[in-house]
Amino acid sequence: MTLSKPAGIFDRDVEWAELVRFATDVRPGATLGVVTGRRRQGKTLLLYELAQATNGFYFGATEATPAESLRRLGEAIGRYTEAPGPVRLADWTEAVDALLALGRDRPVTVVVDEFPYLARASRDLPSTIQHALTPGRPQRTESRTRLLLCGSALSFMGGLLAGSAPLRGRAGLELPVAPLDYRAAAAFWGIDDPLLAAQLFAIVGGTPAYRREYVQDDAPGGPDDFDDWVVRSVLNPARPLFREARYLLAEDPDLRDAALYHSVLAAVAEGNGTRGGIAGYIGRKATDLQHPLTVLEDAGLLARDPDPLRSGRSRYRITEPLITFYQAVMRPAWTALEQRRGADVWRRSQRRYASAVLGPGFEETVRQWTLRFAAPETFGGIVAEASAATLTDPASRTSHELDLVALGEPPLGDGPRPLLAIGEVKWGRTLGRPDLDRLERARVLLTARPGWDAGSARLLLASGAGFTDELRQIAARRPDVLVVDPERLYSGD
Structure with a gap:
């Protein structure tokens, strides 16, 4: 039927x-x-x-x-x-x-x-x-x-x-019933500008209710209206969205120690994604965090992403963008916001918003595009997993932070697993040849590591600020180099 x-x-x-x-x-x-x-x-x-x-x-x-x-x-x-x-x-x-x-x-x-x-x-x-x-x-x-x-x-x-x-x-x-994905969220809000859609999604995510009653059906009228919209709809004590991040924790009866859970989320929002980093930020022992981390995972507010290149290592990320925005921008200035000084707070918070909210949100959007929207031929296979990872370079004794590691499906036998792509993702920086050189070095290191088939891995560079002409020219003649901008994230494969 x-x-x-x-x-x-x-x-x-x-x-x-x-x-x-x-x-x-x-x-x-x-x-x-x-x-x-x-x-x-x-x-x-x-x-x-x-x-x-x-x-x-x-x-x-x-x-x-x-x-x-x-x-x-x-x-x-x-x-x-x-x-x-x-x-x-x-x-x-x-x-x-x-x-x-x-x-x-x-x-x-x-x-x-x-x-x-x-x-x-x-x-x-x-x-x-x-x-x-x-x-x-x-x-x-x-x-x-x-x-x-x-x-x-x-x-x-x-x-x-x-x-x-x-x-x-x-x-x-x-x-x-999960939140809407970033493309569906843009359509739901009636936003057709990819840059504006990315900025909006980094704050409200894909929760449908935030589009209507929580902001009185008020959506940004365009890129020039975004800052004013944040002040009047998100940082306004008269709007329900203002206190929503607090209520998300208060509504779950398993989250009994609100202060501890807020501190854990604040640590993650500040970029401390490892258990040790979270422990250091909140002043607790790492062994004391097993319970709060598990509770936040079970509540759907934290996700733990294993590092595919470092066995036993993982990083935590906040799954609800509004909580990240609250912890990074609103919570440190709560008194000023309650005094209706939202415009001043927003003006002072631009750097924090870009680094702690928009940047990580853009990285996760690129990973979701890799998993859900990119065509298999884009990466030479079906992407089964996409996450961030840390790669150690033994020659220089340095580490490469890879914003994207896209893995193919595990082999049926004992052969190496295909590593389809590695990537550099930056919201506010123009990417160029030095960024490509770094990815090429990382691919060489991965090709030499046992257990991975990385020789034909694509090199993905994603940016909200654009690319140098040199990098675009390289990508035009090299099929293993992909440049991805917000327009491609929202409408291309």
Whole structure:
């Protein structure tokens, strides 16, 4: 069965198709799906519209006692089934069976949104659902309820299906709803200038909600309006976006020590991506950071990228651009911002914005282009992994910081893994022949290292400020040299 995606949902074609496929499955037996994603990504809109399109049931949980939640659920079921009054539910066993009973005659979409609110108040609820979905149980086999549990607490939702959790192996759908990618975000904001799109994405990322109510539907009118837009929409205490980065931490119940987590994020925003660097910045031992780093990873706010050239080494990066912007620009000047001196703060913060926010954001955009949008022939193969890396030069006893290392798919046998590209990425600097020479030296070093097939690796140079004429001429006659500007990132392959 095919259901057209509602006009009010931007992008999300893959997510909508997966949800429709799950909800319209006509096979007998109740099934379970789990939908996850950070807040403000449009999960509720997707699921509400799915329930509407399939004549299904939608219930949005709130923070409440179990008794109140059961009463609200019974009232909602009563309205949905057009019963004479609310359905009385004595406990969650009765409640789950009542939800399964909704699909007795046909496939019925049943959405329980903000599921963590219910499960935190009633710890045995996941086990109750597990029991209800036991194979052979009549309440399951005689039902075609398509039960969708949704939540924004990523650490909690991830634990629902992990390890020995009760619902492990019960779900037929595990759907993450991620932020929009940088190209989709530009289209959503109505920005067609690549430089402006990159600057905007470095602050608000791909979170759909930030486009509408969080800035009163205010988007930069063009490159000349960007600075004014930042002051009036991001650094303005009267706008919801102003405090959003703080709320992102406060909303996750697993992030209990807010001061520690803010300090860890500040360390990463300042360029301290290693565990030792973070520890030194916040004045803790590296061994004390295992828990906070794991919690921030589970919450979807930090990502750990292994260094492909140094076994056992990795770097952390912040996944939400708004948090990076807050830590680098807003948090150090919070008092001045609350006093509505946003224009002064922004004027003084240009260098920090460029180095701590825009530069790293541009590097990650280039890596995403390499993975998602560049054609295979651009790199001579399919890019399976793209990350930053550190390469040691034993002859000069120096290290090369490579902003991009693009790896091909692992070989089937024991042969070397193809290294498809290495790159230099700079937002605010014009790249030229010396940058190419450095990459050529790095390729020579990698070619000599065992385990890598780097002889034909492309040399990628990406810049927001442009390239020298000499470098452009070299790239025009050498297929192994790629120059990538924002226009190619946003529209080319």
